[in-house]
Amino acid sequence: MGALIIGLVAFGIIISGVTAFAQTTLNDALGSSQAIREASETIGVSNRTRIAPVAVCETTLGSDVTFELENTGTESLHSPTDWDLIAVYVTSTGLQVTRLSYSNGTTAAAGEWIIADILAPSGASENVARGIVDPGERVQITAIFATPIWASTSNTISTSTPSGATAEVDISGSNPCGFYLHNSTSTSTADTPGAIDLPATAFYPSQTTLYNYDTNEDAQPGNVIERGGSDENENYTARYQNWQTGALAAGLELQGTVSLNLWAAIANFNTTATGSLTAYLREYNGSSYTEIASTTITEAPWDAGAAGTWIDTTFSFNGLDYTIAQGNQLEIKVIATNAADQDMWIAYDIQSYPSKVQFPLVRDLYAHGEQIKVATSTYYELLELSHDTGYYLHNNPTPPSTSTAAQADLGITLTYPGTATLQDYDSDLDTEAGRTIAKGGSGADETDINQRQNWLSRELTADTLINGNAVVEIWGAAQGFSATSTGELKLFLRDYNGSTYTEVASTSITASAWDSAASGTWVRKAGEIAVSNYTVANGNQLELKITVGDGSSGGMMIAYDTSVYPSALRLPHTSVAKPNGNPTTVSADSGNTVDRVRPTENGGRLLFPLTGYASITDATWDVSYRVWTGDSGDSVADIHADMDVTIRTASGDVRATLGSEVAESSDIAASGWQTKTATFTPTHYDIVDQTDYLQIDLFADVNGNESNPTQLKFRLDDKTVSLTNWTHIENIGFLRN
Numbered sequence: 081m082g083a084l085i086i087g088l089v090a091f092g093i094i095i096s097g098v099t100a101f102a103q104t105t106l107n108d109a110l111g112s113s114q115a116i117r118e119a120s121e122t123i124g125v126s127n128r129t130r131i132a133p134v135a136v137c138e139t140t141l142g143s144d145v146t147f148e149l150e151n152t153g154t155e156s157l158h159s160p161t162d163w164d165l166i167a168v169y170v171t172s173t174g175l176q177v178t179r180l181s182y183s184n185g186t187t188a189a190a191g192e193w194i195i196a197d198i199l200a201p202s203g204a205s206e207n208v209a210r211g212i213v214d215p216g217e218r219v220q221i222t223a224i225f226a227t228p229i230w231a232s233t234s235n236t237i238s239t240s241t242p243s244g245a246t247a248e249v250d251i252s253g254s255n256p257c258g259f260y261l262h263n264s265t266s267t268s269t270a271d272t273p274g275a276i277d278l279p280a281t282a283f284y285p286s287q288t289t290l291y292n293y294d295t296n297e298d299a300q301p302g303n304v305i306e307r308g309g310s311d312e313n314e315n316y317t318a319r320y321q322n323w324q325t326g327a328l329a330a331g332l333e334l335q336g337t338v339s340l341n342l343w344a345a346i347a348n349f350n351t352t353a354t355g356s357l358t359a360y361l362r363e364y365n366g367s368s369y370t371e372i373a374s375t376t377i378t379e380a381p382w383d384a385g386a387a388g389t390w391i392d393t394t395f396s397f398n399g400l401d402y403t404i405a406q407g408n409q410l411e412i413k414v415i416a417t418n419a420a421d422q423d424m425w426i427a428y429d430i431q432s433y434p435s436k437v438q439f440p441l442v443r444d445l446y447a448h449g450e451q452i453k454v455a456t457s458t459y460y461e462l463l464e465l466s467h468d469t470g471y472y473l474h475n476n477p478t479p480p481s482t483s484t485a486a487q488a489d490l491g492i493t494l495t496y497p498g499t500a501t502l503q504d505y506d507s508d509l510d511t512e513a514g515r516t517i518a519k520g521g522s523g524a525d526e527t528d529i530n531q532r533q534n535w536l537s538r539e540l541t542a543d544t545l546i547n548g549n550a551v552v553e554i555w556g557a558a559q560g561f562s563a564t565s566t567g568e569l570k571l572f573l574r575d576y577n578g579s580t581y582t583e584v585a586s587t588s589i590t591a592s593a594w595d596s597a598a599s600g601t602w603v604r605k606a607g608e609i610a611v612s613n614y615t616v617a618n619g620n621q622l623e624l625k626i627t628v629g630d631g632s633s634g635g636m637m638i639a640y641d642t643s644v645y646p647s648a649l650r651l652p653h654t655s656v657a658k659p660n661g662n663p664t665t666v667s668a669d670s671g672n673t674v675d676r677v678r679p680t681e682n683g684g685r686l687l688f689p690l691t692g693y694a695s696i697t698d699a700t701w702d703v704s705y706r707v708w709t710g711d712s713g714d715s716v717a718d719i720h721a722d723m724d725v726t727i728r729t730a731s732g733d734v735r736a737t738l739g740s741e742v743a744e745s746s747d748i749a750a751s752g753w754q755t756k757t758a759t760f761t762p763t764h765y766d767i768v769d770q771t772d773y774l775q776i777d778l779f780a781d782v783n784g785n786e787s788n789p790t791q792l793k794f795r796l797d798d799k800t801v802s803l804t805n806w807t808h809i810e811n812i813g814f815l816r817n
Contacts, residue, residue, distance in 0.1 A: 129153045129245040132613075134218055135543055135692060137257035137438070137816045139250070141229045141284045142431045146196060146222045147249050149213075149239060157213040160184075162242045165193055167223060169251065170232035172267075172286075180223050180237075184211075190226035195219055201691075202730075203770040228431065229253075230267060230286035248613065253284035256543070256618050257816060258438035260285055261323045261342075261412065261428040263293050268429055271295050274303065280323040280412060280437065290430045302390075302427040304347065305357075309415025312360045312371050321426065322413040324364060329578030330539045330619040332404040333442040334361075334372065336699030336813035337764065340395040340412060343433035346382050347423040349389060355382030356419035359395045361437075362411040363404045369411065372404075373397040378419045390427045399761075401700050401811070412437050440697045440813030441618070444541060447686050447807040449664030449797040454687065454773065455732025460664070460796060462688035462776065462809075464542055470551075470650030472497055473535050473624070473640035475505050480641055483507040486515065492535040492624060492649060496799040502642045514602075514639040516559065521627025524572040524583050533638070535649075536576060537622040544616045546573075546584065548652025549608040552624065555645035557602050557637045558594045567594030567636055568629035571607050573649075575614075576621040585611045590631055602639045611652070624649050663798040668780035669791040670717075676741070676781045679794060684778035687728065691770050692816060696738070699813030700761045703743040705778075706795040706807045710750030718784035719792050721745045721756060723776050730771040738762045744781070753795060755805045776809070 130153035139147065151157050165180040183192040197220040198206040198213055206217060213219045229235060231253035240246045259280040263272065267286040274294030290301040297304050297318065309319040338361065346353045356378040363370045375395045383391055404410055416424040428435035445462040452461055471492035475484060478491070479498035486506035505515040509530065521531040550573055558565035568591075573584040589607040597603075616622055628636045639645035666679035678684045703723070709716040722745065725738040745756035780792035796807050 129155045129157070129241065129243040131157065131239065131241065131245040131247045132545070133247055133249045135816065137441075138255050139253055139284065140431075140434075141231060141251070141253045141286065142288070143190075143226075143228050144222055144224050145229060145237075145251050146220060147237065147251065148199070148218045148220050149247055149249070150218045151213045151215050153245065154215050155243065156215065157219070157241055157243070157245065158211060159242060160195060160211050164240045165221075165223065165237055167225070167235075167237045167251075169225070169229045169235040171225075171227040171230055173227070175234060176227070178225065188222065188224045190224050193221055193223040196222045201771050228286075228288050231283035246613075253286075254282045255284065255436070255438075256282070257441060258282070258436050259323075259325055259410070259412075261435040261437075263291070263429045268293075274317065276317055276320075276322055278321070278323045280325045280410070285429045285431050285434050287430050288432070290427055290433065293429075300425065302425050305414065305416040305424045305426060307356075307416045307420040307423050308418055309358070311415075312362065312369075312374065312413060314413075314415050320413055320415045322411055324412075325410045327407050327409060328404060329406065331406045332410060332439075333811065334397075334400045334402045334404070334439055335442050335811050336398075336400060336440050336697035338373070338397045338400055338437065338439045340397070340435075340437045342393050342395065342414065342435045343390040343427040344382070344393050345390050345425045345427075346421070347425055349383070349425075350381075350422060351383040351386040351388055352381050353421035354378065354380040354419065355421070355424055356417040357393070357395075357424055358415050358417055360411075360413040361397055362413060363402075364409040364411050365405070366408070372402050373400055376417065378417070390425075390433055392433075399698065399700075410437075440699060440815055442541070442699065443812045443814055444810045445688055445808060445812060446803070447796040449662035451682065452687060454728065454730060457685070457732060458682050459685045459687035459775070460666075460682055462686045462774070470494075470648045471535075471537060471622075471624075473647040473649070475503070475641045478641055480505070486529050488529050489534045489536055492537050492622075494799070495802060497641045497643050497646050498800070499641075500643050502639050502645060505641075512637060514557075514637050514645075516635055516637050517626065517628045518635045519628045519630070519632050521570065521629075523570070523627065524574060524581070524586065524625060526625075526627050532625060532627045535624045539619050539621055540616055541618065543618050544622070544651075545613070546611045546616065546651055547613045549610055550585075550652060551650045552589075552607045552609065552648075553604060553650070554589070554607070554626070554647045555602040555604050555639040556589075556594065557639075558633060559635045559637060561595065561600050561637075562633070563595045563598035563600065564593055565633035566631060567591050567633070568631035569605075569607070569636060569638075570627045570629045571609060572623075572625040572627075573609050573611065574623040574625060575616050576623050577617070578620070581623065584614050584616075585609045588629055588631075590629070594636075602645055604645075663800075664796040665793050666778070666796065667791060667793045668778075670780065670782040670786065672717075672786050672790050674782055674784065674786050676722075676779050678777065678779055684794065686776040686778070688774040688776075690727075690767050690772050690774055693767055693814045695767060695815040696762060696765045696774070697813035697815060698761060698764045699811055700759055701743065701812055702810040703758045703760060704804065704806065704808055704810075705745055705756045705758075706753065706798065706801070706805055707745075707748055707756055708753045708793040708795070709748045709791065710789060712751050714750035715785075715788045716748075716750045717782050717786050717788045717790045718747050719780055719782045719790065720747050721792065721794070722758070722779050722781055723760075724779065725760070725762065726775045726777070727765070727767075728773045728775040729769065730773075735768060735772060736765065738765060741779070741781070748792065778807075
């Protein structure tokens with residue numbers, strides 16, 4: 081009996097132990113499961129959380145700096161007290177690093193930051209007190225510093241949120257839309273004698289003190305211009321002041337209205353006298369000047385508000401259609417005319433009085449076959465690029481028709497290769513078709529033409545953000561088309577500003593047997609270059625550089641600029657390269673009547689989002705229509721193309737009409753597909769809502785011989801023709817927020 085009791089007790093102990101172990105294991109499993117779920121949720125939120133700096137023209141420097149971040153993800157941003165803001169910046173005493181603390185109020189002390197506003201996608205203010213930035217909204221942040229920030233390319237504010245969203249904000253003070261007037265190439269720290277040919281740069285003034293810029297003329301801060309200047313050729317230095325940019329790294333298009341903001345006053349801050357200044361814009365080629373435009377402002381009195389201080393005066397140069405050539409300089413010249421009662425004073429190169437010349441951003445918009453839906457209607461897209469399928473690698477000239485010697489720098493364009501035959505691109509080095517690159521290149525800085533090949537895009541017409549994997553599709557082969565040789569291509573993506581290169585990122589394509597299928601011909605390989613939030617600035621060029629790595633058995637051959645071997649560079653979020661893009665034809669037919677009719681497909685409507693822009697300027701648009709009325713020899717009606725231009729709201733309503741029956745082409749004869757051109761100059765329009773769109777409606781206008789066929793076709797999105805033959809609009813002038 082005792083043994084039985086002992087056995088039962090022992091059994092109970094075993095059962096209890098097993099139960100306890102099972103419970104512990106179950107709890108551990110539940111805990112692990114919960115941890116896994118929480119980790120998954122955290123990773124999911126992190127993957128859906130994105131922020132990006134909002135592009136602006138001017139970043140005002142000083143003791144406070146304001147910038148905007150957009151929530152580009154799908155999760156709301158909250159808990160600003162847990163955000164990290166780290167500023168790296170230059171002051172009068174050198175480089176500084178400050179971690180900024182959040183201030184939950186409307187004001188902040190030095191070393192703090194506040195949410196100044198939260199803006200809906202439309203641009204309207206939201207409820208700042210909530211401290212929540214929903215997807216599509218923008219948060220306006222003001223940071224306060226103990227010492228005024230000086231302009232420098234080193235200046236950044238790095239921002240990160242608890243959910244993992246990060247952004248680096250450029251607070252260098254560089255303005256992509258204008259030039260500031262300075263007293264010297266370095267920040268002024270003392271009074272100086274007067275000088276001509278002063279610098280104008282893209283960087284905001286750094287100094288907070290207005291010094292005397294002409295100690296040889298007077299003892300007053302700023303600069304005095306003696307009244308009596310004659311014209312743009314005035315050469316008496318006391319009667320004019322001029323500023324010049326450096327040699328331009330790219331051509332500068334001046335379209336529509338260009339403005340000069342100049343802080344000026346009558347001598348001794350007289351509040352009753354008449355003032356008069358004339359400003360000139362000129363192009364300088366190193367030896368001679370060409371006048372671009374001029375304008376005069378005469379005010380009686382100049383200081384109408386009797387402020388007794390500097391007056392911010394805006395000179396408008398209207399109706400411009402001028403391009404300053406690459407390598408030349410823009411000059412700003414100012415004289416005081418005889419209409420002024422006294423000499424004139426001007427202030428510049430100081431944070432309080434940032435005198436500057438500002439010009440519109442010039443954009444070209446291309447009609448695409450891709451469609452978008454806004455409210456209840458469907459539209460074709462207008463985009464700033466001719467297509468989103470990437471850059472194709474070309475030889476020079478292109479399309480190639482004969483062999484050429486090796487060339488260090490070739491082009492990459494958005495145009496699909498136009499020939500099927502692969503030529504010898506280095507006939508001075510070998511007799512093989514394509515391009516042979518020798519093994520042993522030293523990397524991104526390799527200069528030996530035998531060991532590298534470069535391709536450069538044209539100068540970009542807008543800041544281009546690259547965030548994700550850039551894919552290089554390359555057709556290659558081991559020398560001699562060996563089936564057993566190891567191959568290694570090293571790919572470098574670089575940013576070129578006209579004088580220096582910045583490496584963006586790189587990768588390698590390696591194969592133990594490049595032609596593993598022993599095909600004995602070219603083999604397509606792909607390499608992914610991981611890029612994180614890098615912006616190639618407007619006016620810069622994107623470069624792809626290829627060398628052969630040490631892991632290769634020997635030199636490598638590459639093929640490109642042929643429709644059979646269309647090697648390409650595709651940026652993130654683009655589709656697979658297609659030879660024709662997405663060619664789309666829309667047709668309008670009046671039915672043998674005199675009438676103005678739309679195409680049937682989507683009403684021939686094209687749409688461009690206005691997010692990020694403040695105004696459409698009065699720049700003259702150059703419009704191209706890719707059209708067809710019939711083949712050569714056909715009889716057709718008297719027919720031309722034109723368009724309506726409107727502003728469309730996100731709800732589908734028309735907010736404003738900029739033009740009706742404008743950009744009228746000449747009559748279109750029957751001669752197959754052709755390109756007809758026209759122009760249109762809109763009046764200046766201030767954008768009301770950031771969610772609005774610019775809408776272009778295509779029309780066919782039949783005005784005679786209507787008994788003949790009255791059909792007009794428009795072609796959108798066709799990469800088999802050059803960009804100049806696309807349906808597109810060039811030289812649209814925008815002012816940015």
